[in-house]
Amino acid sequence: MSKPEGLDADAIRALLRSEGEGIKENTRHFNAERYDRIDEVGADTHEQYRSEARRIKEDAIDRLPELIERTREAVEANGGTVYVADDADDANRYVTEVVEGNGAESVVKSKSMTTEEIELNEALEAAGTDVWETDLGEFVVQVAEEAPSHIVGPSLHRSREDVTALFEREFDHDEPLDTAEKLTAFARDYLGERIEAADVGITGANFVLADSGSIALVTNEGNARKCASVPDTHVAVAGIEKIIPGIGDLHPFAELISRAATGQHIPQYLSILTPPVETPTVDFEAATDPNFGGNDADRDFHLVLIDNGRMAMREDDDLRETLYCIRCGACANSCGNFQSVGGHAFGGETYTGGIATGWEAGVESLDTAAEFNDLCTGCSRCVNACPVKIDIPWINTVVRDRVNRGTDPGFDDLLVDGLVPDEETAGTPLRKRFFGNFETAAKLGSATAPLSNAVASAGPVRGVMESLFGIDARRDLPTFERTTLRDWASARDAGDPVVDPRRRVALYPDVYTNYVQTDRGKAAVRVLEALGCEVVVPDVCGSGRAPLSQGMIATAEQKAASVCETLDPYVDRGYDVVVVEPSDLAMFDREYERLVDADDHATLSSNSFELLEYVYGLLENGADPSPLTAGGGDADGVAYHSHCQQRTLGLEPYTEAVLDRLGYDVLTSDVECCGMAGSFGYKTEFYELSMDVGERLADQFADAAENRTVVASGTSCMEQLDDLLGPTPRHPVELIDPAA
Amino acid sequence: MSSVAEFQQSLSQSNTESTVTTPETFAETLAAVVDRPAVGAALPFEDVDLADAPVTLNPTPAQLREAKTGVTAAGLGVASLGTVAIQSRAAGDELVSIHPETHVVVVRERDLCPDLDAAFDWLEGRFDEGERSFVLATGASATGDMGALVEGVHGPEDVHVMVLADDE
Numbered sequence: 004m005s006k007p008e009g010l011d012a013d014a015i016r017a018l019l020r021s022e023g024e025g026i027k028e029n030t031r032h033f034n035a036e037r038y039d040r041i042d043e044v045g046a047d048t049h050e051q052y053r054s055e056a057r058r059i060k061e062d063a064i065d066r067l068p069e070l071i072e073r074t075r076e077a078v079e080a081n082g083g084t085v086y087v088a089d090d091a092d093d094a095n096r097y098v099t100e101v102v103e104g105n106g107a108e109s110v111v112k113s114k115s116m117t118t119e120e121i122e123l124n125e126a127l128e129a130a131g132t133d134v135w136e137t138d139l140g141e142f143v144v145q146v147a148e149e150a151p152s153h154i155v156g157p158s159l160h161r162s163r164e165d166v167t168a169l170f171e172r173e174f175d176h177d178e179p180l181d182t183a184e185k186l187t188a189f190a191r192d193y194l195g196e197r198i199e200a201a202d203v204g205i206t207g208a209n210f211v212l213a214d215s216g217s218i219a220l221v222t223n224e225g226n227a228r229k230c231a232s233v234p235d236t237h238v239a240v241a242g243i244e245k246i247i248p249g250i251g252d253l254h255p256f257a258e259l260i261s262r263a264a265t266g267q268h269i270p271q272y273l274s275i276l277t278p279p280v281e282t283p284t285v286d287f288e289a290a291t292d293p294n295f296g297g298n299d300a301d302r303d304f305h306l307v308l309i310d311n312g313r314m315a316m317r318e319d320d321d322l323r324e325t326l327y328c329i330r331c332g333a334c335a336n337s338c339g340n341f342q343s344v345g346g347h348a349f350g351g352e353t354y355t356g357g358i359a360t361g362w363e364a365g366v367e368s369l370d371t372a373a374e375f376n377d378l379c380t381g382c383s384r385c386v387n388a389c390p391v392k393i394d395i396p397w398i399n400t401v402v403r404d405r406v407n408r409g410t411d412p413g414f415d416d417l418l419v420d421g422l423v424p425d426e427e428t429a430g431t432p433l434r435k436r437f438f439g440n441f442e443t444a445a446k447l448g449s450a451t452a453p454l455s456n457a458v459a460s461a462g463p464v465r466g467v468m469e470s471l472f473g474i475d476a477r478r479d480l481p482t483f484e485r486t487t488l489r490d491w492a493s494a495r496d497a498g499d500p501v502v503d504p505r506r507r508v509a510l511y512p513d514v515y516t517n518y519v520q521t522d523r524g525k526a527a528v529r530v531l532e533a534l535g536c537e538v539v540v541p542d543v544c545g546s547g548r549a550p551l552s553q554g555m556i557a558t559a560e561q562k563a564a565s566v567c568e569t570l571d572p573y574v575d576r577g578y579d580v581v582v583v584e585p586s587d588l589a590m591f592d593r594e595y596e597r598l599v600d601a602d603d604h605a606t607l608s609s610n611s612f613e614l615l616e617y618v619y620g621l622l623e624n625g626a627d628p629s630p631l632t633a634g635g636g637d638a639d640g641v642a643y644h645s646h647c648q649q650r651t652l653g654l655e656p657y658t659e660a661v662l663d664r665l666g667y668d669v670l671t672s673d674v675e676c677c678g679m680a681g682s683f684g685y686k687t688e689f690y691e692l693s694m695d696v697g698e699r700l701a702d703q704f705a706d707a708a709e710n711r712t713v714v715a716s717g718t719s720c721m722e723q724l725d726d727l728l729g730p731t732p733r734h735p736v737e738l739i740d741p742a743a
Numbered sequence: 744m745s746s747v748a749e750f751q752q753s754l755s756q757s758n759t760e761s762t763v764t765t766p767e768t769f770a771e772t773l774a775a776v777v778d779r780p781a782v783g784a785a786l787p788f789e790d791v792d793l794a795d796a797p798v799t800l801n802p803t804p805a806q807l808r809e810a811k812t813g814v815t816a817a818g819l820g821v822a823s824l825g826t827v828a829i830q831s832r833a834a835g836d837e838l839v840s841i842h843p844e845t846h847v848v849v850v851r852e853r854d855l856c857p858d859l860d861a862a863f864d865w866l867e868g869r870f871d872e873g874e875r876s877f878v879l880a881t882g883a884s885a886t887g888d889m890g891a892l893v894e895g896v897h898g899p900e901d902v903h904v905m906v907l908a909d910d911e
Contacts, residue, residue: 029887139896140888156888163890183891190889191896198897199808215875225884225898228841232831250870254863257879269824269859269881272898275866277875280831285838290805295835 010348010374012688018348019695022152022160026345029159034336034675036266037388044262055255057392060327063247064317070213070246071308077216082279083304087243090311095126098205098238101305102132105236107202111194113220113227114138115207116154116330117309118240120353120366123205135197137226139190146173152346153355155264155332160345194226199287204230208241209329210256211306214249217277218306221260221270228274235284235300240307243314244326250275256329259390264331278304316365321401325361327391334358334385334395339647339676339696340378349378357385357395360402373406377689380680381552382647383589397597403554407431425550426557434472438682439550439558445518448483456482475690479726481519488517488524492540495528505535505626509573511611513584514545515718523733526740527583527614533630533741534621539578543569546587551594552681563590563598567607580611583734585649585717586681588613592652613649614736615658615716622664632743634667641667642707643735644700644724646717647676658716658735665739670707674700677715679723693723701727714738746822746855747906753825754904757882758894761904766790769849769907773814776903778845782806783814784834786849791907801835813839813846813899819865820850820904823858824881827904828866831876840880846899848880852909 041049063070075085088094102110110132112118124134124145136145143158144151147169151157158166163183170180170189180186198204206227208218218239220227231237247253253275261267279302286296316322335341335349335356346355351363351371357379364372379399389395408428425440437444448455458464465476474480489512508531516524524540531538547562570580582588591611595604612620622628634641641662645655655671662669678696683689700723704713713732715721724732737743747763754761764772769791783798798814799806815836817827827848831837840846856862866877884898894900 137897138888139886143888158888161890166889183889183893186889187886187893187896195897199804215870217875223884224886224888224896225841226896228837228878229897232837232841250875251863251867254860257863258859265887269826269879271881271883271885273879275875275877275879276831280837280876281833282831282837282876283833283835285804285807287804287808289803290808291803293803294801295807295838296804 010377010688012691015344015348015688015692018344019691022345022347023343023695025160025162025165026152027342029156030153030336030342033265033332034342037263037333037336040262040266040268044258044268049262052255052258053390053392056259056390057327059247059252059255060391064244064323064326067243067246067317070248071243073213074211074216074246074306074308077214078304078306081216081277081304083216083306085306085308087308088310091121094121094240094307094309094311095123097307098123098240099126099130101236101238102127102203103130105202105303107132107236109133109135109197109201110203110205111135111137111198111201111230111234112141112205113207113222113230114141114157115205115240116151116353117207117242118205119151121240121309121311123240135194135201137194137198137230138224139187142190142194143169146170150347150353151355152350153332153335154330160347198226198229198233199285201234203236203238204234205238205240206231208239208245208306209260210253211241211246211308212249212253213246215277216306217250217275219253220272220274220276222274223271225272228272231274231276231278232280232282233285235298236303236305237278238305238307239278240309243308243310246308260329260331263333263388263390278302312366319365321398322361322365324393325358325365325398327393328358328362329391331390332356333388333390337384337388337675339382339384339674339678340380340692342675343692343695344378349375351375357399358393361395361398364402364405369402369405369409372402376402376406380676380683382676382680383593383651384647384675386651397594400551400554400556404556407435407554425555426561427555431553431555434686435553435555437472439553439555441549441682442514442545445483445514449485449487449518452483452485456480469687473687474685475687477690478685479722481515481722483518484521486521488512488521489540489542491521491525492528501532501535501537504537505621506537507576507578508536508538508581508617509570509578510538510540511543511570511580511582511587512540513582513587514549516583520718520721520734523583523737526734526737526742527581529740529742530618530631530736531581534618534626536621539573541569541573546590547594547598548586548590549681551590559594560598563595567595567599567603571603571606574606574610579617580607581614581617582611583614583736585613585646585652585654586719589648589652613652613654613657615661616654618736618739619657619661622661628665630741631665631739632741633665634662634738639667640707640711641669641738642672642704642711642713643669644672644677644704644713644715644720646715646720647680649716655716662735662738667738670711672700672703674703677720677723679719681719684719684723694726697723697727700724704728712738746857747852747908749822750820750825750855750906753823757825759825759882759902759904761906763906763908765908769905770795772905773847776847776905777814778811780806780810781812781814782810782839782843784816784832784836784839786816788816788849788851788907791849807838807842810843811845813843815840815846815848817848817850818854818869818877819862820855820906821859821862821879822855826859826862826879826881828862828877828879830874831878837878841898844895844899845901845903848902848904849907850904851907
């Protein structure tokens with residue numbers, strides 16, 4: 004078993020207990036606020052800003068070398084200095100020299116993940132300089148000697164009580180610090196004295212403007228404004244990717260960044276500084292001299308731009324997008340797993356959340372990224388949350404693939420290489436190959452059912468599965484059907500064909516619908532036929548979702564090519580492809596863009612539909628709903644959990660609309676993900692995390708489930724709801740099945 | 744809704760008090776809203792100034808530290824957000840607006856713009872003129888880092904905006 008270091012069940016359990024509560028409350032609050040502010044500004048307007056921001060970043064990274072030189076020219080023309088550092092040591096050496104050259108004894112800093120990345124504090128302290136973090140969250144983690152758990156809220160994992168205990172232990176303070184107000188007042192006064200005494204102020208930069216040599220800082224507390232104005236020396240440290248051409252390009256980011264990060268329309272302070280600024284420095288040692296101490300000290304400004312792997316990321320077609328990141332944390336806040344476990348599990352040396360994989364792989368190493376990469380389930384809830392449209396799940400998949408390929412082949416491979424029909428190199432962990440090749444297991448399981456089910460669920464076998472594949476024995480295994488959906492459909496083909504069909508449908512038999520949950524497939528056929536469609540179930544392989552989720556991109560490509568080859572002729576003959584399992588539709592729509600050629604992707608993407616989306620379309624176009632099984636209004640309550648990838652595609656309203664039209668009273672969940680996410684919830688070390696994420700869904704449905712039928716669009720969600728709520732949840736199509 | 748009314752409504756949403764005044768009533772109004780001792784940065788306006796106001800211009804560091812109120816101008820107000828633009832000037836606007844616990848901002852009605860889009864048009868114009876350091880400030884300084892939302896962190900806890908009405 005090759006399990007990444009530091010992500011075993013014990014470590015996750017400990018974090019769920021110690022930090023889960025604070026993380027959950029804070030991330031879910033930010034996430035909800037984000038939705039609310041975007042609603043207020045309007046989805047279309049928000050989307051325009053995203054497109055504009057994306058275009059600006061693509062262009063800026065494309066022209067980065069030129070923009071670095073323009074920045075240098077502008078800053079120097081203003082009287083400042085630019086230093087482009089190759090790596091962390093280079094940057095730390097330069098900043099240390101500036102600080103020592105200034106004769107500085109102490110430095111005050113505002114929050115900067117980039118200085119966390121290069122471990123600047125440690126370098127300065129090693130040189131004998133006192134360093135004070137003035138952002139309250141950074142101050143907390145500095146005092147606690149721990150790493151930030153969140154890009155925007157470094158101490159997000161700590162409750163008020165935690166901070167009280169920490170401060171009362173670390174500081175000799177007379178009064179109790181038992182409220183957020185008292186803690187804030189104490190930290191402000193304590194750090195205020197340090198700001199007054201500091202010789203150098205260090206800030207990050209959210210954006211650097213090449214044309215004018217300006218930096219933009221997005222802050223709420225006011226400490227960055229003080230760090231940049233009180234001392235006479237200001238050092239700004241930023242990754243080279245922060246550069247955009249000019250002030251005119253800043254507008255979309257100013258609209259987006261705080262909405263995405265914390266659900267604010269605008270931060271308390273958006274500072275746009277073109278140092279050296281005209282603001283007088285303050286010499287608190289000359290306390291009684293007018294004009295802020297009367298010192299006419301010239302301001303000294305240094306902009307330290309950091310490469311540290313970024314230029315190489317720029318050359319990497321799969322990692323490049325990471326450089327568009329504006330560090331807002333929306334991918335963390337919208338992530339079901341992150342909401343439970345936080346950045347101390349879901350993060351690397353510096354960066355946390357979904358995009359951390361890209362950052363850590365780029366600036367640290369593949370090994371660092373490998374430590375937490377498996378926490379991304381590919382659910383895609385971060386995709387629409389990201390203000391610059393980074394395909395974060397794809398970056399995570401690519402890194403997973405590279406990690407797989409970088410693993411030394413071991414005994415497992417010799418055992419499995421001949422058995423599994425995949426395209427993976429020796430070295431891909433055995434359990435990943437097992438989950439990635441689930442289709443093979445399903446075929447075998449179905450062909451030998453019910454014996455296979457009986458054997459698989461037997462105690463000794465579950466023990467072997469747990470030790471060999473890390474499949475948690477606490478999970479029920481899928482039960483394979485002896486008669487597949489395709490067998491059933493072929494047997495029916497001999498029956499009465501639909502005369503003069505309204506539409507022709509090729510129903511995609513995904514692995515689960517074909518071998519495990521055949522009932523939902525049968526219901527789909529009956530519903531579509533009742534609405535006047537001719538339905539065929541093609542002989543087609545899995546979409547590649549399973550191997551892709553394990554980072555087995557080559558295998559996924561092979562599956563994708565085969566699916567296109569099988570389905571294209573149907574499309575050519577006028578068939579619509581209708582898909583039951585949302586994660587497979589998402590493959591056709593999103594991931595196939597990267598797995599098959601553009602024509603094949605366009606063909607399949609534009610001719611494939613989610614099942615209830617398709618039913619909605621049929622009804623809108625005049626199909627008679629009367630054969631379908633209708634609900635009885637309020638008495639017929641439904642608790643509906645859509646599917647994460649389905650919601651990313653914006654398709655859940657169709658299910659709601661169809662059920663509503665047929666007289667069902669629908670309550671829809673609003674959690675980001677159920678926590679099951681395909682194979683994720685089966686994996687031993689993730690079982691408890693998966694259940695913790697699922698609890699949020701269970702809580703929403705707890706009361707409702709008593710008197711409502713629970714339905715879910717996705718396979719995984721059904722399995723998870725089964726485990727959480729007991730009664731077997733059904734697919735929405737089974738409710739409206741004429742045979743119901 | 745006139746831009747002043749919208750501006751005031753946005754200010755109230757960010758817990759910011761506001762008062763509409765005229766050049767004639769400015770001194771009296773200011774004296775009423777300033778909590779003393781107070782420091783200030785000279786206003787770059789023609790029809791009002793801080794010469795007779797109860798504020799200290801070009802203060803000593805001790806006065807800056809002890810001040811309860813800081814009075815500055817804003818070159819721009821954004822009606823949709825209640826945001827004001829404070830410029831980094833030699834008069835010390837940046838310092839006066841961030842150190843004391845109350846910040847009193849004077850903005851002229853004619854300097855109100857509808858939204859952030861217009862604010863950036865204005866900023867581009869200022870940049871062209873060589874004025875390139877501003878903070879767009881909205882409400883009081885705030886943090887959630889101590890376990891609950893607290894206003895008044897390293898910056899002001901209260902902000903009071905005085906809108907100087909244009910001559911009719």
